[in-house]
Amino acid sequence: MNFESAASVKTASGNYDIFVHDQAIENVGEICRALDIGNHAFIITDTEINKIFGEQLVSILSQAGYTTKLYAINAGEDQKNLETVEHLYNWLLKNHVERSDFVICLGGGVVTDLGGYVAATTLRGIPFLHVPTTLLGMVDAAIGGKTGVDHQLGKNLIGAFAQPAAVVSDPQLLSTLPIRQIRDGLAELIKHGLILDKDLVDLLEKSSSNLRSLIEPHFIAKSSSIKAGIVSADERESSKRMLLNYGHTVGHAIEACTGYQTYRHGEAVAVGMHIAGKISHQLGLLSEEELNRQQHLITSCGLPSEASDVYLDDVLKTMRSDKKMYQGTLSWILLNGIGNAIISRNVSEATFRSAAETILG
Ligand SMILES: NC(=O)c1ccc[n+]([C@@H]2O[C@H](COP(=O)([O-])OP(=O)(O)OC[C@H]3O[C@@H](n4cnc5c(N)ncnc54)[C@H](O)[C@@H]3O)[C@@H](O)[C@H]2O)c1
Ligand SMILES: [Zn+2]
Numbered sequence: 001m002n003f004e005s006a007a008s009v010k011t012a013s014g015n016y017d018i019f020v021h022d023q024a025i026e027n028v029g030e031i032c033r034a035l036d037i038g039n040h041a042f043i044i045t046d047t048e049i050n051k052i053f054g055e056q057l058v059s060i061l062s063q064a065g066y067t068t069k070l071y072a073i074n075a076g077e078d079q080k081n082l083e084t085v086e087h088l089y090n091w092l093l094k095n096h097v098e099r100s101d102f103v104i105c106l107g108g109g110v111v112t113d114l115g116g117y118v119a120a121t122t123l124r125g126i127p128f129l130h131v132p133t134t135l136l137g138m139v140d141a142a143i144g145g146k147t148g149v150d151h152q153l154g155k156n157l158i159g160a161f162a163q164p165a166a167v168v169s170d171p172q173l174l175s176t177l178p179i180r181q182i183r184d185g186l187a188e189l190i191k192h193g194l195i196l197d198k199d200l201v202d203l204l205e206k207s208s209s210n211l212r213s214l215i216e217p218h219f220i221a222k223s224s225s226i227k228a229g230i231v232s233a234d235e236r237e238s239s240k241r242m243l244l245n246y247g248h249t250v251g252h253a254i255e256a257c258t259g260y261q262t263y264r265h266g267e268a269v270a271v272g273m274h275i276a277g278k279i280s281h282q283l284g285l286l287s288e289e290e291l292n293r294q295q296h297l298i299t300s301c302g303l304p305s306e307a308s309d310v311y312l313d314d315v316l317k318t319m320r321s322d323k324k325m326y327q328g329t330l331s332w333i334l335l336n337g338i339g340n341a342i343i344s345r346n347v348s349e350a351t352f353r354s355a356a357e358t359i360l361g
């Protein structure tokens with residue numbers, strides 16, 4: 001292959017490359033051949049993405065000599081459930097899928113989470129490859145092997161760790177993505193810099209006047225490599241992977257308190273990062289200047305700085321019932337300076353209240 005991978009993930013359950021470059025979708029067939037991944041390609045996507053990129057991917061794979069079948073689920077988080085999994089099992093089995101075949105997940109986080117889970121559990125696991133089409137997918141959902149679906153009792157409660165054979169990210173596919181979803185992914189991309197890479201934050205600040213320039217391939221590649229590094233160090237979230245939860249303790253609670261309707265995930269995480277940043281400042285870990293830099297970078301992308309329609313007490317109650325509780329104490333991810341996240345179990349209710357009182361309602 002005459003292009004380099006942007007990063008690689010190395011875990012006990014498998015090693016794989018993440019490719020990030022414009023037109024990368026054109027190389028999917030070649031990548032599959034180089035991996036010798038299987039005979040027949042089963043593409044899983046959603047109806048919206050299929051309209052834009054479905055035919056293109058089928059044709060690229062045909063040119064590489066693969067026979068393909070494609071199944072498009074309806075778009076949306078409400079499809080990420082066991083009923084859709086069942087439809088996909090039926091489709092694969094009726095089409096005589098074999099272990100020597102492979103799945104390609106073409107889509108955002110819904111498709112990669114769901115499709116990865118289906119691939120991981122059909123015939124006890126067939127190989128799969130992710131071609132993310134959202135920014136959130138490229139820098140976050142497609143990397144790290146968390147696959148699964150939602151349950152009536154909560155989001156992402158059913159699933160398995162299963163690593164893809166490769167992730168192929170083509171930033172040009174983002175040209176059709178609505179701006180609100182670009183911001184959604186930017187929250188995670190920026191988060192990767194804030195927790196582990198000060199240089200990335202410096203570079204993002206220089207480009208932050210133009211939203212589209214923040215999603216240049218080199219930023220996506222850098223952010224992907226940060227996530228890849230974390231997952232390689234801690235595949236199953238026992239320690240370092242928890243750093244990825246910066247802004248998420250509060251963010252998940254905001255999403256839950258508003259029924260997942262008002263705030264997109266990245267927006268809720270942005271508000272969560274504001275609060276975690278303020279807590280870090282109050283505990284003497286983050287200087288006022290660093291706090292202002294973080295807040296400015298986040299808001300200059302158009303992400304919110306407050307959620308005054310969400311009650312602080314409701315957020316507190318929801319956080320306490322969240323799975324991030326450890327032996328009765330909430331785990332907080334804080335910044336001990338920009339680019340240096342730490343885990344803390346010593347944030348008192350009073351500290352949280354004082355950091356959040358001007359941000360939540
Ligand atoms: N596995 C993980 O580690 C992980 C991490 C973060 C998020 N997630 C999951 O990711 C999901 C959210 O993913 P998402 O934000 O990518 O949303 P999504 O997959 O629902 O996609 C959002 C919408 O954008 C459309 N779309 C996708 N790509 C497009 C494109 N290029 N042009 C135009 N429209 C396009 C889709 O059809 C869909 O309607 C959640 O279910 C979340 O739980 C998983
Ligand atoms: Zn997130």
